[in-house]
Amino acid sequence: xxxxxxxxxxxxxxxxxxxxxxxxxxxxxxxxxxxxxxxxxxxxxxxxxxxxxxxxxxxxxxxxxxxxxxxxxxxxxxxxxxxxxxxxxxxxxxxxxxxxxxxxxxxxxxxxxxxxxxxxxxxxxxxxxxxxxxxxxxxxxxxxxxxxxxxxxxxxxxxxxxxxxxxxxxxxxxxxxxxxxxxxxxxxxxxxxxxxxxxxxxxxxxxxxxxxxxxxxxxxxxxxxxxxxxxxxxxxxxxxxxxxxxxxxxxxxxxxxxxxxxxxxxxxxxxxxxxxxxxxxxxxxxxxxxxxxxxxxxxxxxxxxxxxxxxxxxxxxxxxxxxxxxxxxxxxxxxxxxxxxxxxxxxxxxx
Amino acid sequence: xxxxxxxxxxxxxxxxxxxxxxxxxxxxxxxxxxxxxxxxxxxxxxxxxxxxxxxxxxxxxxxxxxxxxxxxxxxxxxxxxxxxxxxxxxxxxxxxxxxxxxxxxxxxxxxxxxxxxxxxxxxxxxxxxxxxxxxxxxxxxxxxxx
Numbered sequence: 295x296x297x298x299x300x301x302x303x304x305x306x307x308x309x310x311x312x313x314x315x316x317x318x319x320x321x322x323x324x325x326x327x328x329x330x331x332x333x334x335x336x337x338x339x340x341x342x343x344x345x346x347x348x349x350x351x352x353x354x355x356x357x358x359x360x361x362x363x364x365x366x367x368x369x370x371x372x373x374x375x376x377x378x379x380x381x382x383x384x385x386x387x388x389x390x391x392x393x394x395x396x397x398x399x400x401x402x403x404x405x406x407x408x409x410x411x412x413x414x415x416x417x418x419x420x421x422x423x424x425x426x427x428x429x430x431x432x433x434x435x436x437x438x439x440x441x442x443x444x445x446x447x448x449x450x451x452x453x454x455x456x457x458x459x460x461x462x463x464x465x466x467x468x469x470x471x472x473x474x475x476x477x478x479x480x481x482x483x484x485x486x487x488x489x490x491x492x493x494x495x496x497x498x499x500x501x502x503x504x505x506x507x508x509x510x511x512x513x514x515x516x517x518x519x520x521x522x523x524x525x526x527x528x529x530x531x532x533x534x535x536x537x538x539x540x541x542x543x544x545x546x547x548x549x550x551x552x553x554x555x556x557x558x559x560x561x562x563x564x565x566x567x568x569x570x571x572x573x574x575x576x577x578x579x580x581x582x583x584x585x586x587x588x589x590x591x592x593x594x595x596x597x598x599x600x601x602x603x604x605x606x607x608x609x610x611x612x613x614x615x616x617x618x619x620x621x622x623x624x625x626x627x628x629x630x631x632x633x634x635x636x637x638x639x640x641x642x643x644x645x
Numbered sequence: 646x647x648x649x650x651x652x653x654x655x656x657x658x659x660x661x662x663x664x665x666x667x668x669x670x671x672x673x674x675x676x677x678x679x680x681x682x683x684x685x686x687x688x689x690x691x692x693x694x695x696x697x698x699x700x701x702x703x704x705x706x707x708x709x710x711x712x713x714x715x716x717x718x719x720x721x722x723x724x725x726x727x728x729x730x731x732x733x734x735x736x737x738x739x740x741x742x743x744x745x746x747x748x749x750x751x752x753x754x755x756x757x758x759x760x761x762x763x764x765x766x767x768x769x770x771x772x773x774x775x776x777x778x779x780x781x782x783x784x785x786x787x788x789x790x791x
Binding site: 331332394395396397398399400404408409412415466469470473475476477480481483484485486499502503506 | 673676677680681684685690691694695697698700701702704705708723726727728729730731734735737738741745
């Protein structure tokens with residue numbers, strides 16, 4: 295039974311609500327599928343024919359593993375991806391898809407060294423480039439940082455969009471994850487992949503009164519069609535969750551939240567140690583001031599890197615998603631990211 | 646235990662504040678604080694963990710019973726099928742890796758072949774093939790040290 299079954303029949307709300315996701319032009323940018331592995335896909339967003347290509351090196355976007363990728367391509371005119379391809383930057387995106395039952399066997403090491411590496415290689419092959427500008431959003435940023443530290447030769451620059459790295463500042467999620475009676479191993483053994491509804495309910499518990507603010511705003515702006523469209527699109531996206539591969543979830547809790555091994559330099563991926571101090575490519579960190587999911591202190595800080603590493607940080611007003619994709623971000627953040635990218639493109643790669 | 650009591654007293658303080666609030670904004674502010682305290686309260690976390698662990702355990706037991714039934718019918722269970730599919734994906738990756746290695750080897754052999762086309766001899770030094778391999782001198786990269 296779905297919650298929509300509880301709605302009264304007289305208003306025909308059930309039929310109206312079920313039509314919303316299909317009526318919205320979500321994920322409007324056309325793409326090609328370059329490669330597939332299990333439920334994962336590599337999507338290519340080509341530069342439109344009337345736009346001159348500005349960069350030889352493509353962008354490789356790694357979205358968060360707990361949500362769908364299309365938050366970065368939400369609506370026409372509100373799409374991060376659309377903006378960059380219109381600026382002449384070719385984009386490849388790793389769509390995690392919905393993990394299949396067999397993915398609960400996938401270890402964190404295999405995720406990085408096999409799957410991630412496979413899609414990066416496919417991107418390099420398809421774009422005829424030797425490197426990529428790696429962009430990681432949220433947890434995708436954590437994975438991107440690990441991959442970039444292990445395979446610097448394939449990375450021209452690293453851009454992190456509200457990505458958690460220092461899990462000692464994990465906020466409320468950190469408190470829950472570190473709780474000694476939370477038995478992650480038995481949870482994963484029982485469920486296989488970590489069910490999306492469990493993770494979503496924990497995110498709802500982060501700000502239990504958020505729904506009240508949302509309803510208040512919705513009531514105020516109910517006659518504003520543009521607001522309604524954006525609001526509904528974001529709501530559809532935030533309720534369209536994906537499960538998390540079981541073994542990887544166990545590593546996320548044990549290695550990251552409990553041991554903070556990435557920042558301590560103790561993380562091992564297939565016997566190779568991940569050391570951020572050895573990372574030498576230019577880094578851009580985009581963090582949000584009012585982010586209650588990824589706190590500013592948990593994002594990459596200059597002291598996590600070697601002094602010589604080029605580091606820049608854009609601290610943006612807004613929450614976890616609004617800071618990156620809101621109208622303010624479109625006007626000020628996206629052009630600055632574009633400038634930063636073009637600057638990296640013009641500099642010679644360190645070998 | 647001390648911590649539990651100190652947190653509990655602050656929860657009651659916050660409840661009192663809600664009762665004494667004069668505006669809805671004040672109620673909301675204190676309610677938010679209260680929920681924040683509850684959601685990190687050891688009692689709440691212990692109970693939630695207990696619920697999760699019990700639920701996991703019962704699901705695990707059910708899975709194991711189902712596995713036994715399938716096994717008694719001499720049929721592969723869900724776990725077996727998952728593992729087979731997982732291994733197929735890993736094989737796909739290994740094929741990709743082998744292809745990559747093969748390409749690299751082919752490139753290396755091609756490079757070797759171009760270098761080993763003809764052995765050098767004094768009268769062949771002006772040979773065109775050799776000129777292709779040697780770095781060409783241009784005005785810009787030649788620095789005269791004399």
